[in-house]
Every structure is written in C-alpha cells, then in structure tokens.
Amino acid sequence: MPAPKQDRAIRTRHTILMAAATVFEERGYQAATISEILTTANVTKGALYFHFKSKEQLAQGVLAGQDQNLTVPPQPCKTQELIDTAMLHAHRLQTDPLVRAGVRLTLDQRADGLDRTAPFQNWTTIVTNLLTQAQQQGELLPHVNPQETAQILVGAFAGIQAMSQATTNYQNLPTTITTLLKHTLPTITHPATLTTLNLTPNITHLTNNTNDSDSETSEDTDERNENTEAETETETTPTDAKEKAATH
Numbered sequence: 001m002p003a004p005k006q007d008r009a010i011r012t013r014h015t016i017l018m019a020a021a022t023v024f025e026e027r028g029y030q031a032a033t034i035s036e037i038l039t040t041a042n043v044t045k046g047a048l049y050f051h052f053k054s055k056e057q058l059a060q061g062v063l064a065g066q067d068q069n070l071t072v073p074p075q076p077c078k079t080q081e082l083i084d085t086a087m088l089h090a091h092r093l094q095t096d097p098l099v100r101a102g103v104r105l106t107l108d109q110r111a112d113g114l115d116r117t118a119p120f121q122n123w124t125t126i127v128t129n130l131l132t133q134a135q136q137q138g139e140l141l142p143h144v145n146p147q148e149t150a151q152i153l154v155g156a157f158a159g160i161q162a163m164s165q166a167t168t169n170y171q172n173l174p175t176t177i178t179t180l181l182k183h184t185l186p187t188i189t190h191p192a193t194l195t196t197l198n199l200t201p202n203i204t205h206l207t208n209n210t211n212d213s214d215s216e217t218s219e220d221t222d223e224r225n226e227n228t229e230a231e232t233e234t235e236t237t238p239t240d241a242k243e244k245a246a247t248h
Contacts, residue, residue: 020058021101029111066102078134090173091203123154139193174201
C-alpha cells in the first residue's frame with residue numbers, strides 16, 4: 001500500500017539525516033564519512049543513496065534542517081516577533097541535534113566544497129522582512145536600513161552562537177542573545193516601542209507548536225515520489241567507484 005511505504009520513506013530519511021547530524025556535529029564535514037553515517041543510522045547503502053546521492057547532499061539536508069519549523073506566533077509588534085524568533089532558535093540549538101549540526105556546518109570554515117551560504121541568506125531574509133514590517137509600523141528609528149541592519153544582526157548572532165558553543169555548549173546562549181539585543185535594539189528601535197519589548201529568555205509560549213515531530217514534518221515535500229522505496233532501497237546503489245569515493 002502506498003501510504004505505509006511513504007511513511008517508511010519519511011522515517012528512513014529522518015533516521016539518515018539524524019545520523020548524519022550526529023556525525024557532522026562530532027567530526028565536522030571534512031572528517032565525516034559515509035561509512036560512519038551508515039553505521040550510526042543502521043541502514044543499508046541502498047537506503048542511504050535512495051535519499052542522498054553524496055556526502056554533500058547529506059550535509060545540505062542537515063543545513064536545511066536548521067531553518068525548518070522556525071515559525072513563532074505572529075505578533076502585532078514585529079520587533080517582538082524578531083526577538084521571539086531569535087529566542088526560539090537558541091532553544092532549538094540547545095535541544096535539537098539537527099539544528100546544532102546545521103549550525104556547526106554553517107560555521108565550519110574547513111568544509112571545502114560545501115556551499116554554506118543558504119543559512120546565512122535565509123536568516124538575512126527573515127530578519128530583513130521582520131525589520132521592514134517593523135519600519136512600516138513605525139517601530140524603528142528613521143535612519144534604519146532593514147537589509148543592512150539584518151546583515152549586522154545575523155553576523156553578530158553567528159558569532160554569539162560560535163562563542164556560546166565553545167564556552168558553554170550553548171547553555172548561556174539565550175542570556176547572551178538577550179545581552180546582544182539590549183545593546184543593539186536601542187540604536188534602531190523607537191523609544192515608545194523599546195519600552196514594550198519582552199527580552200526575557202523564556203520561550204515556553206513559543207514551543208507549543210514546535211515539538212519532536214518538527215524534523216519529520218519538514219520532509220513531506222521531498223517524499224512525493226518515494227512510495228517505491230521498499231522495492232529499491234536494498235538494491236539500488238551507485239557504482240562501486242562512486243560508493244568508494246563517497247565514503248572518503
């Protein structure tokens with residue numbers, strides 16, 4: 001029956017992605033191998049190659065995973081919505097291995113040959129859009145350029161993440177983000193808006209709609225044609241030469 005096969009495909013893909021996330025987070029992109037990911041996932045080569053044709057595709061899947069399900073409840077104040085988005089991402093860094101691995105890859109300067117631009121571009125777009133809406137609502141000071149400000153905030157946030165990971169394994173990240181925002185928001189936000197903002201690093205109200213099913217639900221669009229996996233995942237592999245190349 002197609003539905004059970006599709007469910008199986010989604011579960012298999014999720015298992016492989018989470019295994020890849022574990023290996024990439026521990027070893028980085030260059031040192032990680034397909035063999036390690038196979039062992040961690042406990043799947044066949046056919047199953048892995050059915051979903052991902054190379055280590056680079058696996059890494060891109062992990063990179064994309066960090067930005068999935070980052071939606072927070074809409075706020076009348078778009079500056080507050082920006083704060084909530086940053087706090088939710090910090091929480092997910094503390095609790096979601098896929099997000100941690102995605103950030104590790106994004107900041108991995110030794111990941112030669114891996115395109116790491118997408119997460120930065122996506123974050124810049126998210127922040128630019130929220131700042132643009134905030135500007136249209138009169139929340140920002142007149143001199144603020146949303147796109148330039150977004151680039152500065154994303155760059156600062158990336159540095160904060162890297163420092164927090166190295167020093168406390170992300171445990172101080174929410175507090176550090178609060179400190180960053182306390183220093184930056186007064187330079188861009190109208191005083192009347194600034195007094196209404198909640199910078200408390202408490203994200204309970206933001207996680208009601210984001211649970212352990214997040215990583216799986218983000219994959220639905222990739223699974224449209226995978227209802228034949230049961231017949232192919234244990235048989236279909238690249239050539240031996242491609243397999244050898246992919247595992248090194």
